[in-house]
Amino acid sequence: EVQLVESGGGLVQPGGSLRLSCVASGFTFSSDVMSWVRQAPGKGLEWVSSIVHSDQSTNYGHSVKGRFSISRDNAKNTLYLQMNNLKPEDTAVYYCAKDCTYNSDYTLSCRYRGRGTQVTVSS
Secondary structure, three states: OOEEEEEOOEEEOOOOOEEEEEEEEOOOHHHOOEEEEEEOOOOOEEEEEEEOOOOOOEEEOOOOOOOEEEEEEHHHOEEEEEEOOOOHHHOEEEEEEEEEEEOOOOOEEEEEEOOOEEEEEOO
16 A cells, blocks of 8 residues: 655745655655645645656756755655745645646646645745
């Protein structure tokens, strides 16, 4: 059974930083592309970042590029998201996910997601 458990969220002031972690189990973590996605109140799922298992190449959504950094430790089955210069619009529940695709209506779906960790950016 695939399990993804996120941690590290919290309340932070604008301009602050947080580091999210996700411990994975139930599948071969080192062989999978892993992603972070988020959902703000009243909005759909938004892709944030992905990291490839083979060469650890990374990709970022336009709204977080240059501020967020994704990484992974295959020996620890753990995915990370370092978030710097946080903005109020980054407020959302953040999910560790795998097997994500875009539907025909351009909404994002992920076959596997954790329960999420809340990130709130507010003064």
